[in-house]
Amino acid sequence: MKLIVAIVKPFRLDAVKGRLKELDVHGMTVTEAQGFGRQHGHTEVYRGAEYQVDFVPKIRIELAVDDSRVEEIVDAVVDAARTGSIGDGKIWVQPLDSLIRIRTGERGPDAL
Amino acid sequence: MKLIVAIVKPFRLDAVKGRLKELDVHGMTVTEAQGFGRQHGHTEVYRGAEYQVDFVPKIRIELAVDDSRVEEIVDAVVDAARTGSIGDGKIWVQPLDSLIRIRTGERGPDAL
Amino acid sequence: MKLIVAIVKPFRLDAVKGRLKELDVHGMTVTEAQGFGRQHGHTEVYRGAEYQVDFVPKIRIELAVDDSRVEEIVDAVVDAARTGSIGDGKIWVQPLDSLIRIRTGERGPDAL
Amino acid sequence: MQAINTTWVLVSAALVLFMTPGLALFYGGMVRSKNVLAVMMNNFVAMGVVSVLWALAACSLVFGHDLGHGLLGNLSLAGLGGLGHGLPGFGRSGASPLAIVTFQMMFAVITAALISGGTTDRIKFPAFVLFIACWLFLVYVPLAHWVFSPDGWLAHRGVLDFAGGTVVEINSGFSTLAIVLVLGRRRGWPSEGMAPHSVPLSLLGVGILWFGWFGFNAGSALGMNGVAVYAFINTALAAAAGLLGWLCFERVREDYPTTLGAASGAVAGMVAITPCAGFVTPMASLVIGVLAGVICAMAVRVKFRLRYDDSLDVLGVHGVGGLIGMVLLGLFATRSVNRAGANGLFTGGGFHLLSLEVMAAVVTVAFSFTVTWLIAKAIDLTVGLRVSPEDESRGLDLTQHAESAYSIGGMGRIGN
Amino acid sequence: MQAINTTWVLVSAALVLFMTPGLALFYGGMVRSKNVLAVMMNNFVAMGVVSVLWALAACSLVFGHDLGHGLLGNLSLAGLGGLGHGLPGFGRSGASPLAIVTFQMMFAVITAALISGGTTDRIKFPAFVLFIACWLFLVYVPLAHWVFSPDGWLAHRGVLDFAGGTVVEINSGFSTLAIVLVLGRRRGWPSEGMAPHSVPLSLLGVGILWFGWFGFNAGSALGMNGVAVYAFINTALAAAAGLLGWLCFERVREDYPTTLGAASGAVAGMVAITPCAGFVTPMASLVIGVLAGVICAMAVRVKFRLRYDDSLDVLGVHGVGGLIGMVLLGLFATRSVNRAGANGLFTGGGFHLLSLEVMAAVVTVAFSFTVTWLIAKAIDLTVGLRVSPEDESRGLDLTQHAESAYSIGGMGRIGN
Amino acid sequence: MQAINTTWVLVSAALVLFMTPGLALFYGGMVRSKNVLAVMMNNFVAMGVVSVLWALAACSLVFGHDLGHGLLGNLSLAGLGGLGHGLPGFGRSGASPLAIVTFQMMFAVITAALISGGTTDRIKFPAFVLFIACWLFLVYVPLAHWVFSPDGWLAHRGVLDFAGGTVVEINSGFSTLAIVLVLGRRRGWPSEGMAPHSVPLSLLGVGILWFGWFGFNAGSALGMNGVAVYAFINTALAAAAGLLGWLCFERVREDYPTTLGAASGAVAGMVAITPCAGFVTPMASLVIGVLAGVICAMAVRVKFRLRYDDSLDVLGVHGVGGLIGMVLLGLFATRSVNRAGANGLFTGGGFHLLSLEVMAAVVTVAFSFTVTWLIAKAIDLTVGLRVSPEDESRGLDLTQHAESAYSIGGMGRIGN
Ligand SMILES: Nc1ncnc2c1ncn2[C@@H]1O[C@H](COP(=O)(O)OP(=O)(O)O)[C@@H](O)[C@H]1O
Ligand SMILES: Nc1ncnc2c1ncn2[C@@H]1O[C@H](COP(=O)(O)OP(=O)(O)O)[C@@H](O)[C@H]1O
Ligand SMILES: Nc1ncnc2c1ncn2[C@@H]1O[C@H](COP(=O)(O)OP(=O)(O)O)[C@@H](O)[C@H]1O
Secondary structure, eight states: OEEEEEEEOGGGHHHHHHHHHHTTOOOEEEEEEEEESSSOOEEEEETTEEEEEOOEEEEEEEEEEOGGGHHHHHHHHHHHHOOSSTTOOEEEEEEOSEEEETTTOOBGGGGO | OEEEEEEEOGGGHHHHHHHHHHTTOOOEEEEEEEEESSSOOEEEEETTEEEEEOOEEEEEEEEEEOGGGHHHHHHHHHHHHOOSSTTOOEEEEEEOSEEEETTTOOBGGGGO | OEEEEEEEOGGGHHHHHHHHHHTTOOOEEEEEEEEESSSOOEEEEETTEEEEEOOEEEEEEEEEEOGGGHHHHHHHHHHHHOOSSTTOOEEEEEEOSEEEETTTOOBGGGGO | OHHHHHHHHHHHHHHHHHHHHHHHHHHHHHSOTTSHHHHHHHHHHHHHHHHHHIIIIIHHHHHSOBOSTTSOBOSTTGGGOSGGGOOTTSOSSSSOHHHHHHHHHHHHHHHHHHTHHHHTTTBOHHHHHHHHHHHIIIIIHHHHHHHHSTTSHHHHTTOOOSSOIIIIIIHHHHHHHHHHHHHOOOTTTTTSOOOOSBHHHHHHHHHHHHHHHHHHHHGGGSSSSHHHHHHHHHHHHHHHHHHHHHHHHHHHHHSOOOHHHHHHHHHHHHHHHTTTTTTSOHHHHHHHHHHHHHHHHHHHHHHHHHTOOOTTOIIIIIIHHHHHHHHHHHHHOOTTTOTTSOOOGGGTOTTHHHHHHHHHHHHHHHHHHHHHHHHHHHHHHTTOSBOOHHHHHHOHHHHHHSOOSBOOSTTSSTTO | OHHHHHHHHHHHHHHHHHHHHHHHHHHHHHSOTTSHHHHHHHHHHHHHHHHHHIIIIIHHHHHSOBOSTTSOBOSTTGGGOSGGGOOTTSOSSSSOHHHHHHHHHHHHHHHHHHHHHHHTTTBOHHHHHHHHHHHIIIIIHHHHHHHHSTTSHHHHTTOOOSSOIIIIIIHHHHHHHHHHHHHOOOTTTTTSOOOOSBHHHHHHHHHHHHHHHHHHHHGGGSSSSHHHHHHHHHHHHHHHHHHHHHHHHHHHHHSOOOHHHHHHHHHHHHHHHTTTTTTSOHHHHHHHHHHHHHHHHHHHHHHHHHTOOOTTOIIIIIIHHHHHHHHHHHHHOOTTTOTTSOOOGGGTOTTHHHHHHHHHHHHHHHHHHHHHHHHHHHHHHTTOSBOOHHHHHHOHHHHHHSOOSBOOSTTSSTTO | OHHHHHHHHHHHHHHHHHHHHHHHHHHHHHSOTTSHHHHHHHHHHHHHHHHHHIIIIIHHHHHSOBOSTTSOBOSTTGGGOSGGGOOTTSOSSSSOHHHHHHHHHHHHHHHHHHHHHHHTTTBOHHHHHHHHHHHIIIIIHHHHHHHHSTTSHHHHHTOOOSSOIIIIIIHHHHHHHHHHHHHOOOTTTTTSOOOOSBHHHHHHHHHHHHHHHHHHHHGGGSSSSHHHHHHHHHHHHHHHHHHHHHHHHHHHHHSOOOHHHHHHHHHHHHHHHTTTTTTSOHHHHHHHHHHHHHHHHHHTTHHHHHTOOOTTOHIIIIIHHHHHHHHHHHHHOOTTTOTTSOOOGGGTOTTHHHHHHHHHHHHHHHHHHHHHHHHHHHHHHTTOSBOOHHHHHHOHHHHHHSOOSBOOSTTSSTTO
């Protein structure tokens, strides 16, 4: 099994979720994150003190999937998350040794 | 070494932490997350506008452990996090190439 | 490619970011986390009710890097994040199967 | 006696001033966290701009000697001078003229501020400032002269409006409709979720509005007398009844009585009682409040069907609530509460008052909507009303004011 | 003179009205973020329900002509009519009767709202509404008649209670104890942490309460006179002293003086001075405040031992604070401050006043607790008081009101 | 008449009391989330400590019979006794003496509280308490006697200061400078970012300050009369103009008009009008407000160059604003507004008043700075003013008060 991690723009989350539903993927875990990269941050000013904020809000999505579906799902996420402008984010794939559903103790692809 | 990642219901965190202490595991890192899965979200209404919120609050726990202890710890977490109802979450195990304690520079199991 | 994950003290983030910039690393993703370990938490009191808070705020940094640069970058992060006192955190390295830049679809080291 | 009346009017003026920060919180809580400061700023800047313009000239155009036909005042009071001779048309036994125009200044401020509830999340800050400056002179000032000055043509005909059902409520509601039609909908509305970012902030805002509204309504007696007491209790009861009305509607319609609904219902009740406060009995106030609560709860749902994006429901609550108040005043007004008033349809006065009230309401709707639309259009064609799509998606706090509302996380503002 | 008195009473009424949103914030800040709106809603709905019922009938049952033996008023003032003849037992030189009953309406509202501090996190919304409606008529109304109406049997015997040490404070405290005993403890209490989700919100709430309490106490003079001035400064000093008392206790007991402790101490001081405000000297107020601060700080710790879950310490602060105030009034009251008062034990009056005050306190404790317990039990057996365990764990905001208090994260409300 | 005056003074006293929680919010919003409660606590504890000390002795040292040369009052009013004979030097026709000293108590409270804006994020809580207790007697009390008591030497010479430009504003500003020089800079300042954690909280705070300032300034007429009305409108206009002034400066200087700038500008305007409120015309108030807005906006930027860490700009806003007000009063004061006043340079009075005002300002700067510096140094050398570096980095909320301000995340306070 594999773990797909995607860093995307927050307002694309809905589209990604929708696309995954179409592919019959019914589980994911997301966290709020802050990204640093080519996309510029912004400047804030409070009583004349300037703050350069380099980080940009991102959403981090984790998807545990069966090996056979990795390509298809990665492509779907890339497609749904893309806006074409800088800062669209990254996707990476990591190996998984095992996966368990806590409720039932099922292991492997059955636990998805 | 392995990295155990557990997605659990927030109110089970205390139980998980307690169980791990018993097993003499003295380190973990947790983040707030939002899960999407079989467990239903909820609906909110503001002045007649309905919002379907699909995500459910979860806690994401990361545990770097020595290979020898993986099974035992996974079992303990499953046990402590289980409530038996939908949405109890997942546990997965990932390979780790190396681990370092920042304070001392120690590497591998010693760094835990 | 590898994924470097570093759990550091929040106020060291700036130093780490600075050091990475010097090394020409121009991307990372960070999340707020809470750590449990040797470093003590604190006690809070509200109208006589005491709360023992075991978790300590941490920053979790993720860096996808080319294999060739792992050592150098790990060392840089360790160096920048270290204060020498308990709770400085951990760094671990995980294997990555692949990495894609969402904007362009580039894969592998080019996607960094 | 003048000292007591002045005391009451000044206390009321302070209360009404406090309503604008209250409104800023009410609105601020309802928007997404990237636009909180911008909408609050619109309120605060109204406190700045409108106050200054009021003192310089607007006050005089409202309360100065009538230029003829009850259409506008002259500049005799410009710079708040010339008040030693009293306010034209007002008796001399009441509160100090300077206190009265101070009290009235707060009305102009909050009416302008109300409009920001419609334009939120997408209006350029400089455009908003320019807009309220123009709007103050071209819309608010004439209407206020017509209704609040004893020489105004509506007041002169016997239209009753105790504390601004027309000038403040209907006016803000339909002005908002006009400007949002020019401005267009927020990107993503209504398909994307735009839930309130902090309901407690909004509830606090409503608490302040509730408190301040006693000054607004009871202070409009312009002195301490029996009418002020009626206006006070009527405000309290209409708010309470409005709250319950809205909640009942929600309970029936969507199963859940919401806190934002409770807050909105209280506001709706107070809006509707505004023109009536010193003219009706407490029992009539309960009826007015409950009807306002239910009807406004229905009204705010209309925008989803008609697809105009009155973001925080200025039309649905203030516009509609004001109309309800004016019509019900034509039914419930009674001279037993206020000898300077009149009797309505249910109180033996026939259709006379009702037709006057409806006429005034219609005039206000037509005038506010038309002139505001023209102003908005003119600004849109020249300096532009709306921020760029990219700025809209990044949020107005950052792009208009270079600020973030919150930085609460364990790591503070990350990256600093 | 009537106009001045009425002005003061109306200003005070507005201040007391403002206390309920203040209380909503104070309570809202102290609960977990999943229950903020629900507890605030309990306060807001009290503003709706209690106000309307007050105007319809409760007011008359309190202040109407006594039905006999000082037990209850009649319905002569129902619908706030019949006030032209003045309030039975009140002189005619004071404030306008309508102003007085408006002022008193705010007391009924906040007393009912106070109870929500005990029932928070687990009470069904409809049950709470039903509860306060019943409780208003069966508990508040009789007590208020006994104490606040000059014809009430307690007032008649010479019991002193300036602004509601019995009717508001002891009553809310012991009513809360009764209902929480029926309701049961929050799941997980006290083993699980239930720390306040936003202390600044609570501090703001206390700031508003502090401000409003001047209306509460000094307004209870029902006019502007020397007693009102004493009540005012005494309130300020008792709050200050209560704050210091609680902090000193915390410093000694737990090493840390806390901000929530400061806030609670100020409230405790104001609770205790409530019955005393117009009857004691400023120096006595300092003593009363400090004692209230220390004793209430001890009292809120009792629940952990006795295991009743008075979640936000209504009993510990209001119940106990009210008892302290009544007893100390028996010691410190002096006719030098208020000729209509009496002298206490330390001021040459012997045990007479003290025994009256203790009697009134005991009567209030017994009556409030018993009748409230019966109401709560009746509701629990019929419609049910408590939400399901699952709803309790998901939080009342979502399950009772379909709302979330906050959505502040960088991604807004995730999934929208 | 006394009753009306007393009513006005008490209403004003309540408003001024409310300013301190407002200030707590204003400050609390501007600090990082780990230090919110600590700075709010400094404000609340000032309400406790200063009130109690005021009643016990400070009040008398300010308003008691002069001990000679207008330097200090005696203890004739200690414990707030002896007020039956009126306040020395005040006429008997005004408000009740007890009401006046209550009103003045609130001034002492907020002046002490203001200083916490400079010392935030690093001062030990016990040291702050000790500091304000000493400072009250050694700095505030003498200055207040000199200026506010008719027997004080500055008042006696004809220095005009309507509501405390010297005693409150300049004094708090330069006292803050003195203590922060002793205390040292926050670790990491100015290189590390220390952005406000919640601007809406600060805006709310300013809303409350704005509301309360009407009591502060108009209440300083110590009764209801024409001067009070002028003071009221002048406050409103100076706030509005200050807001606009600051925004314009920001727009020109940094491209972005900020909400915190709007808030700060309103405060600056009200600070500057404080000494002038009852002595100048509304048009002069506009000028004073705008100048204060612009100059204070420049002044707060000075600290970055001179490297003193006046964290929340007490010097830049209150110190500098107070100086501006005193100087402009020397230019704009006019007896047409207040016959008890004087004419300034621009109103035919020549340099006389201006030189008096400048002299008073200089005396205040020198006295406040010097004595405060000595107090701060003494405390630093004995109990220590500053927390340990580790406590500073963990935050004062946890280390001084064992509390966290917020716990809003989905998981509540993690680990509980
Ligand atoms: N090497 C990296 N490791 C981890 N996350 C990265 C890395 N580089 C970029 N990111 C994440 O991807 C986001 C987008 O990257 P950016 O360089 O801004 O744009 P793009 O990917 O379109 O070139 C960043 O905000 C960051 O969250
Ligand atoms: N494929 C997946 N990848 C990552 N996280 C998942 C995946 N499926 C489920 N989850 C996480 O596990 C949580 C529980 O899953 P859910 O399907 O609701 O219940 P259960 O695991 O009991 O069948 C989800 O809320 C989500 O956070
Ligand atoms: N086994 C582990 N797995 C994951 N994270 C860990 C583990 N042990 C420690 N950590 C993280 O590292 C942080 C620092 O660890 P701690 O034991 O406090 O100090 P140190 O690493 O200096 O010995 C913890 O707060 C936690 O976030």
